[in-house]
Amino acid sequence: MARLQDKVAVITGGGSGIGLSSVKLFLEEGATVVAADLNLDNTDELSSTYGDKFAAIKVDVSNSESVKELFDEVDSKFNSLNVLFNCAGIFPADDGGVLDTPETTWDRVQDINLKGLWLCCKHAVPLMLKSNGGSIVNVASFVSFVGAATAQVAYTASKGGVLALSREIAVEYARKNIRVNSLCPGPIQTPLLEELLSDEKRRERRLVHIPMGRFGKAEEIAKAALFLASDDSSFVTGASLLVDGGITAAYVTPE
Numbered sequence: 001m002a003r004l005q006d007k008v009a010v011i012t013g014g015g016s017g018i019g020l021s022s023v024k025l026f027l028e029e030g031a032t033v034v035a036a037d038l039n040l041d042n043t044d045e046l047s048s049t050y051g052d053k054f055a056a057i058k059v060d061v062s063n064s065e066s067v068k069e070l071f072d073e074v075d076s077k078f079n080s081l082n083v084l085f086n087c088a089g090i091f092p093a094d095d096g097g098v099l100d101t102p103e104t105t106w107d108r109v110q111d112i113n114l115k116g117l118w119l120c121c122k123h124a125v126p127l128m129l130k131s132n133g134g135s136i137v138n139v140a141s142f143v144s145f146v147g148a149a150t151a152q153v154a155y156t157a158s159k160g161g162v163l164a165l166s167r168e169i170a171v172e173y174a175r176k177n178i179r180v181n182s183l184c185p186g187p188i189q190t191p192l193l194e195e196l197l198s199d200e201k202r203r204e205r206r207l208v209h210i211p212m213g214r215f216g217k218a219e220e221i222a223k224a225a226l227f228l229a230s231d232d233s234s235f236v237t238g239a240s241l242l243v244d245g246g247i248t249a250a251y252v253t254p255e
């Protein structure tokens, strides 16, 4: 039996990387999936393959009106919501140390990575209550637990916030059948890391900390998201699942 049969799932950031891989996996697992993103260019073929079981809706998660419109549309189209995978996020190139990160960059990162995620939870929860519960999966990061090898203060702060926010909502809704968990990837080869990974020095600096000796793939994070989204994780809430090739376990890496 498919693991998301008869479920309706919204995946923000569903137009690229981890979000797009998850859209594909959740569709294969029987869900009706809404990919919500600023840029949906990569989802065209899914509409022709999956028909009514797939919708692409443009959203800016940092804009409350836009987020409200997204969930209003989900409500009127499907009259149900069982899964929210909050995957939209940014990692700007000028996010650096405490002294040199521009204030505008700090604000933009918090607006999208943290406030945007809260806005999506805020508008999803009433639909989930109407649907007798659901599962929210919020993308945090390994940097929610340890400092990054190269400074990125705004991003790291936003992902620490995601972890704390997810726990709060998990406790608040635990008896109303809504589970909320954080999924914390290590460095994953997606467009988000393109700039960092194209710099040989920064690439090597990251790689040296990963016991498994490689970057992760979007599909590997999608599989963990599927576990948290589905009833396979029915007693898991307020938890953080690290999928990081061992990066947070390591003080030294093997030769």
Ligand SMILES: NC(=O)c1ccc[n+]([C@@H]2O[C@H](COP(=O)([O-])OP(=O)(O)OC[C@H]3O[C@@H](n4cnc5c(N)ncnc54)[C@H](O)[C@@H]3O)[C@@H](O)[C@H]2O)c1
Binding pocket: 012, 013, 014, 015, 016, 017, 018, 019, 036, 037, 038, 039, 059, 060, 061, 062, 086, 087, 088, 089, 090, 091, 112, 116, 139, 140, 141, 142, 184, 185, 186, 187, 188, 189, 190, 191, 192, 193
């Ligand atoms: N790639 C990694 O190494 C890594 C590691 C840890 C956590 N993450 C997190 O995983 C999530 C997905 O990242 P990815 O690697 O797949 O990156 P990605 O750049 O491939 O995808 C991110 C998506 O978010 C969308 N997005 C950005 N701003 C938006 C907004 N305001 N409204 C709606 N959509 C918006 C982008 O258009 C893009 O499609 C992010 O939250 C990221 O912080 C990634």
